[in-house]
Amino acid sequence: MNRRVGVVLLAGGRGSRFGGGKLAAPLAGRPVVTHVATALAGLDLAARIVVAAPDVPDLPGFIRIALDPPDAPQSRSLALGLAALDAATPNAPVDAVMVALADMPLVSPAHFARLLAAFDGNLLASRCGQQAMPPALFGERHFPALQALAGDRGAGALLRSAPAIDLGADEALDIDKVDDLARAERLLAARQASGCSAS
Secondary structure, three states, X not given: OOOOEXXXXXXXXXXXXXXXOHHHOEEOOEEHHHHHHHHHOOOOOOEXXXXXXXXXXXXXXXXEEEOOXXXXXXXXXXXXXXXXXXHHOOOXXXXXXXXXXXXXXXXXXXXXXXXXXXXXXOEEEEEEOOEEEEEEEEEHHHHHHHHOOOOXXXXXXXXXXXXXXXXXXXXXXXXXXXXXXXXXXXXXXXXXXXXXXOO
């Protein structure tokens, strides 16, 4: 079955533990956020939405939505992204959404493709160790629950019992502190040296 899947890229975090501006920080010569956008570029997606803080660079091919208010929690980003996805596809609404996090720059294009290939229309998470996490896919039956979330926990509660595709610890690295950015630089350099795609 061919499904119309849109992506919502969450890029509205304050990055307070990083010192601010983490998604615009350079990683292997380009902003952190662009690594995720590049990894998503080759996928067959009906629409691409980024919910972004003011200091996040523009992403070609993405519809940019400002996080309002700027200090709103992740649940607000998700609700705004879903509303924008609906507005972007008025004549042929999506029947699923992929939720991705902009501070996870090492997720490979192959992992995103595996998620799409394995998705059965209901729920599918990524899994690192015992933790279910984004990137994740949600069928349209879950849209009301996603829009009703509150606080900064995001969609984690919906994913606890979801089937999942394994995501290696290196790919699952999220940029939370400056040390994480340095680690990501080392991992990308090693990936490039081994001949693998950087993102």
